[in-house]
Amino acid sequence: MEYGKRPETMARITTKELADTFIAEQVAEIREQVGDKKVLLALSGGVDSSVVAALLIKAIGKQLVCVHVNHGLMRKGESEQVIEVFGKELDANLVYIDATDRFLDLLAGVSEPEKKRKIIGGEFIKVFDEEASKLEGISFLAQGTIYPDILESDGVKAHHNVGGLPEDMKMELVEPVKYLYKDEVRVVGEALGLPHGMVYRQPFPGPGLGVRCLGAITRDRLHALREADAILREEFDKNGLAGKVWQYFIAVPDMKSVGVKDGKRYEGWPAIIRAVNTTDAMSATIEEIPYALLHHITDRITHEVDGINRVLLDLTPKPIGTIEWE
Ligand code: XMP
Numbered sequence: 623m624e625y626g627k628r629p630e631t632m633a634r635i636t637t638k639e640l641a642d643t644f645i646a647e648q649v650a651e652i653r654e655q656v657g658d659k660k661v662l663l664a665l666s667g668g669v670d671s672s673v674v675a676a677l678l679i680k681a682i683g684k685q686l687v688c689v690h691v692n693h694g695l696m697r698k699g700e701s702e703q704v705i706e707v708f709g710k711e712l713d714a715n716l717v718y719i720d721a722t723d724r725f726l727d728l729l730a731g732v733s734e735p736e737k738k739r740k741i742i743g744g745e746f747i748k749v750f751d752e753e754a755s756k757l758e759g760i761s762f763l764a765q766g767t768i769y770p771d772i773l774e775s776d777g778v779k780a781h782h783n784v785g786g787l788p789e790d791m792k793m794e795l796v797e798p799v800k801y802l803y804k805d806e807v808r809v810v811g812e813a814l815g816l817p818h819g820m821v822y823r824q825p826f827p828g829p830g831l832g833v834r835c836l837g838a839i840t841r842d843r844l845h846a847l848r849e850a851d852a853i854l855r856e857e858f859d860k861n862g863l864a865g866k867v868w869q870y871f872i873a874v875p876d877m878k879s880v881g882v883k884d885g886k887r888y889e890g891w892p893a894i895i896r897a898v899n900t901t902d903a904m905s906a907t908i909e910e911i912p913y914a915l916l917h918h919i920t921d922r923i924t925h926e927v928d929g930i931n932r933v934l935l936d937l938t939p940k941p942i943g944t945i946e947w948e
Contacts, residue, residue: 625772628801635806641813644806646678648798651847652681659761661793661796664750665716666828667704669821670766670799673807674812675708677798678764684715686764687757691749693742694722695830695844698852707817718759721749725832726841733838733876735948742829767800768807781820824869825903828863833948837876843891846929847874850893851925853922863882863897867909872923874930890931893923898945906940 635641661678664672665688678686688708692701701718709716728741754760799807811821827833831851835844851872858864873896878889895916900906920933936943 625767625800626888628769632801634733635802635809635890637809638813641806641810644810645680645813647683648677648922652678652796652798655796656682656685656762659685659912660757660759661686661762661764662754662757662760662793663688663764665704665708667696667700667820668766668805668826670768670807672704672707672766672820673811673814673818674764674766674797674799676712676816677716678796679708679712679714680814687715687717687760689717689719689750689753689822691746691753692720692722693725693746693832694720695725695742695751695832695835697826697831697855698848703817703820706910707820717753719749719753721745724749726844729824729832729839731838735833738832738948739829742832745835746828761793762796764796764798769801769803772800822865824867827946833946834871834873836873836947842929843874843876846891846927847872847893849927850874850923850930852893853926854919857919857922858897861915863909863911867897868899868906869945870895870909872896872914873936885938886948889929890929892932892934893927893930894934894936894947895919896936896945896947898940900940900945903945904940906945908937908939911935924936 633640635644648755661682663671663678663686665675667690674929675686675688690701690704701720705716705718708714709718725742725745728745729738730737731743755794799810802810808821812818831844831847832839834851837846854870854872855864858867858870865871873894874891875894878891881890895911897909897911898906899909916935923930924931
């Protein structure tokens with residue numbers, strides 16, 4: 623795919639006014655390109671695909687078919703938000719597929735990180751392909767490609783993109799934000815009326831919680847991870863860290879330690895907090911979370927999450943630790 627360059631005359635989109643102009647131009651271009659045909663979009667709920675969906679809904683309404691595949695490795699509430707925002711508020715043509723069992727069954731007993739990623743990526747394509755083949759008269763495929771993806775297409779993100787679609791899916795592409803940088807995509811998303819939390823959400827790897835539920839994934843440990851992660855996010859939100867820290871999450875290793883709960887021996891997994899700052903994800907530094915907040919988060923996670931009996935803090939910058947554990 624030849625993408626060309628961002629036009630040098632194109633001003634950086636930093637305000638609502640500039641975003642509105644961009645939106646009006648794109649709406650006209652999309653209508654021109656698509657005519658009365660149908661467009662398919664894999665909607666992950668991430669910033670880029672969400673903004674593309676909102677833009678296409680504005681331009682062509684129900685001619686857009688959004689497919690959201692829940693691989694069972696989403697953070698708490700994410701698939702629900704996609705259904706709420708796109709299915710209900712924006713009244714989109716949304717196909718929701720809960721493929722949790724398919725993914726978790728395939729992943730059962732698989733502990734090797736690269737193998738886990740391959741399974742998740744491969745199955746994603748399969749599920750999406752199956753759904754696409756059930757739909758009739760689709761002529762275009764929309765994608766949330768952004769300019770850094772083009773610039774780095776032979777770099778890190780290429781192998782990262784789990785949402786990557788099959789080569790033989792022969793449809794013309796619609797990529798309305800392909801010359802935008804991430805910050806511009808966010809300004810456009812807000813101008814389109816998407817919720818702030820969706821537009822400014824932190825990056826989330828395609829394989830999702832699959833690379834944070836370390837080793838062979840089990841449903842009970844995945845559940846504990848999701849709940850602990852939701853508490854961390856809630857506390858970062860409440861304490862003004864959500865908008866400040868680049869990426870923060872919990873990882874739960876496949877090991878237990880001894881503890882005591884309600885006067886009885888209680889074996890549980892540790893929840894590891896990772897909170898990092900970076901500009902390009904190539905290197906990262908550690909956010910210094912106030913100790914009082916760490917104590918509070920520890921207290922909540924150990925009391926509210928079944929199966930967790932310790933909370934640990936990862937102090938390792940990148941390098942030498944990667945941001946994700948797997
Ligand atoms: P690492 O762990 O390599 O992560 O330091 C750098 C950034 O990339 C994200 N990441 C991924 N993103 N699919 C993605 O879309 C992936 O498979 C993937 N693996 C890591 C990671 O969350 C961090 O922001």
